[in-house]
Amino acid sequence: MSPAVTPGTIPGPPAEPMARGREKNEWPLWEVFVRSKAGLDHKHCGSLHAADPQMAIQLARDVYTRRQEGTSVWVVRSDQITASDPGEKASYFDPMEDKVYRHPTFYVLPKSLDHM
Amino acid sequence: MYTQAMDTMGKDRDDAPRPHGSPEDAERQVRFDERIDAGEFIEAKDWMPENYRKTLVRQISQHAHSEIVGMLPEGNWISRAPTLKRKAILLAKVQDEAGHGLYLYAAAETLGVSRDQLYEALHSGKAKYSSIFNYPTLSWADMGVIGWLVDGAAIMNQVPLCRCSYAPYARAMVRICREESFHQRQGFEALLTMMTHGTEAQKEMVQDAVNRWWWPSLMMFGPPDSESPNSEQSMRWGIKRISNDDLRQKFVDAIAEQAKILGVSLPDPELRWNEARDHWDFGPIDWREFWQVVGGEGPCNRERLAARVKAWDDGAWVREAALAHADKQAHLREAA
Numbered sequence: 001m002s003p004a005v006t007p008g009t010i011p012g013p014p015a016e017p018m019a020r021g022r023e024k025n026e027w028p029l030w031e032v033f034v035r036s037k038a039g040l041d042h043k044h045c046g047s048l049h050a051a052d053p054q055m056a057i058q059l060a061r062d063v064y065t066r067r068q069e070g071t072s073v074w075v076v077r078s079d080q081i082t083a084s085d086p087g088e089k090a091s092y093f094d095p096m097e098d099k100v101y102r103h104p105t106f107y108v109l110p111k112s113l114d115h116m
Numbered sequence: 117m118y119t120q121a122m123d124t125m126g127k128d129r130d131d132a133p134r135p136h137g138s139p140e141d142a143e144r145q146v147r148f149d150e151r152i153d154a155g156e157f158i159e160a161k162d163w164m165p166e167n168y169r170k171t172l173v174r175q176i177s178q179h180a181h182s183e184i185v186g187m188l189p190e191g192n193w194i195s196r197a198p199t200l201k202r203k204a205i206l207l208a209k210v211q212d213e214a215g216h217g218l219y220l221y222a223a224a225e226t227l228g229v230s231r232d233q234l235y236e237a238l239h240s241g242k243a244k245y246s247s248i249f250n251y252p253t254l255s256w257a258d259m260g261v262i263g264w265l266v267d268g269a270a271i272m273n274q275v276p277l278c279r280c281s282y283a284p285y286a287r288a289m290v291r292i293c294r295e296e297s298f299h300q301r302q303g304f305e306a307l308l309t310m311m312t313h314g315t316e317a318q319k320e321m322v323q324d325a326v327n328r329w330w331w332p333s334l335m336m337f338g339p340p341d342s343e344s345p346n347s348e349q350s351m352r353w354g355i356k357r358i359s360n361d362d363l364r365q366k367f368v369d370a371i372a373e374q375a376k377i378l379g380v381s382l383p384d385p386e387l388r389w390n391e392a393r394d395h396w397d398f399g400p401i402d403w404r405e406f407w408q409v410v411g412g413e414g415p416c417n418r419e420r421l422a423a424r425v426k427a428w429d430d431g432a433w434v435r436e437a438a439l440a441h442a443d444k445q446a447h448l449r450e451a452a
Contacts, residue, residue: 025439026232029225046288047222049231051438052445063218066211067295086161 028077030056032064035072042074050075152354157283160226168353169227171346172282174243175355176224181238181245183217185420189253190262198256205302206259212295219288226284239425247406248332250414257310257318257325263303264378265326265333265371271296272367273337281354304374311379319379326375327383334398335406337364365395372396 027049033042045064050056056075064070084092100106109116144163151158158164187210194210197203221231237243248266253259274296277289310318338360341347350356358366372389375382386399408414 025436026230027435027439046219046291047225048218051435052442055438055442062211063215066208066215083161086159087163 027051028079030060030075031078031081032056032060033074033076034060034064034070036069037071042072045069047078152281152352155354156281157286158281159283167349168282168355171350171353171355172285173224173227173229175350176220176227176285176288177229177234177237178244178246180217180220180224180234181243182249183213183220184238185245185249185424187213187217188420188423189249189251189416190259192253193256193259196256197259202259202306209263209299209302212299216292216295219291220285223282223284223288235428239421239428241412241421244410246336247409247414248336249420250409250417251328251332252416254328255321255325257307257321258329260303260306260310260322261325261329263299263301264307264374265303265329266336267296267299267303268371269333269336269367271300272363272370276357276363279354279357304378307378307380322378323380326380330383331401331405332409334364334368334401335403335409337361337367339403339406340401368396368398 028051029047030050031047032045034045035042048056048059048063050059053075057073060073060075061070065073096102145165148158148164148168158168190206190210190213194203194206197206221234224234225231234243238245253262271293274289274293278286278293280286280289307322310322314322338344341359341361344360347356347359351359368387372382372387384399386397388397390397409417412418
């Protein structure tokens with residue numbers, strides 16, 4: 001695994017192990033993704049605590065779609081998500097900054113071809 | 117919802133600015149300040165000064181507690197709503213408050229506190245919540261007035277928070293503000309119905325509710341700017357955008373006009389339009405009452421907290437059973 005990656009750290013604090021919650025009998029944390037309508041991506045919209053997947057789905061409906069905000073919901077245990085390290089943001093993403101040739105606007109073509 | 121006691125003049129603070137630790141931290145601090153100045157958002161995993169984190173944990177959790185405790189005064193009237201329509205509306209509103217509390221607890225948890233720690237702070241009386249919920253709801257008109265004045269004050273407070281520098285809080289506030297305007301409108305409409313079609317007794321009931329809730333609503337914006345030394349730091353951090361007194365004035369200006377439409381008076385003999393200032397003038401607020409209520413001596417402080425603690429304790433077996441069931445199902449899946 002790249003050093004730029006820290007497992008299980010979205011969106012919690014630095015190295016907050018889920019096990020700590022369990023020891024104290026806290027329900028685990030889940031991330032909720034909602035598809036607002038057919039044809040669109042599921043989008044992260046928040047998190048909640050639930051004892052198991054079924055409960056997480058049901059609570060996600062009650063907490064995040066009270067006004068028809070969704071047609072489909074995904075839930076994922078927060079400790080199952082692997083995230084890039086924000087501390088490494090610059091070294092990780094900045095190399096793309098000088099690769100302007102990856103964008104169509106880099107290429108100057110005759111006016112008659114503008115729509116290509 | 118309802119922000120407010122947030123800035124309590126340092127009376128519940130333990131985090132006066134301290135000198136930086138390591139040279140690396142000093143460097144990070146400079147970078148952090150630059151990001152704030154540039155109007156950038158801070159995300160959960162970004163480096164942040166310890167005081168920034170603490171201030172946010174306190175403010176967001178107080179805000180969450182206020183949503184949760186705020187269900188109690190209104191819950192009092194669900195079974196006594198005058199019509200099925202009003203009952204359905206009130207149920208939806210109280211359910212929203214629960215949802216708002218959950219968005220905010222989740223935002224606070226991104227700062228490194230657990231949900232149980234947050235509840236523990238509320239239940240032990242260590243954490244504060246908006247003092248407005250320590251007043252009783254004596255009549256049906258109180259439901260309308262809470263929507264109009266209390267939620268109205270909350271919206272004034274919350275709209276600027278949508279641009280708060282801490283992104284998880286700002287995102288929660290965007291969601292909350294979107295849902296909140298229904299709360300104020302339904303309240304005003306309920307009052308307008310009574311003032312337009314109601315009996316004399318019903319009109320008097322509305323006026324009585326306005327008389328009782330007016331001053332506590334003004335207190336929701338927190339102490340005057342001259343007595344809010346911590347506001348400056350919150351402004352610097354982009355957590356607070358508009359001062360307590362400026363928000364309060366904005367609220368009075370809006371409500372004074374709305375009261376005319378409703379046909380009620382506001383219980384302040386000094387309330388009058390000031391041409392020169394282009395604002396409504398209003399009389400002095402009784403801050404002794406405010407600090408009394410914040411300090412635990414309001415009409416319903418003990419009752420509210422006791423109701424929360426009882427609900428939490430009575431639910432303990434459900435939380436344990438759900439976990440036991442989840443563990444059992446997980447084992448069965450592994451065995452299969």
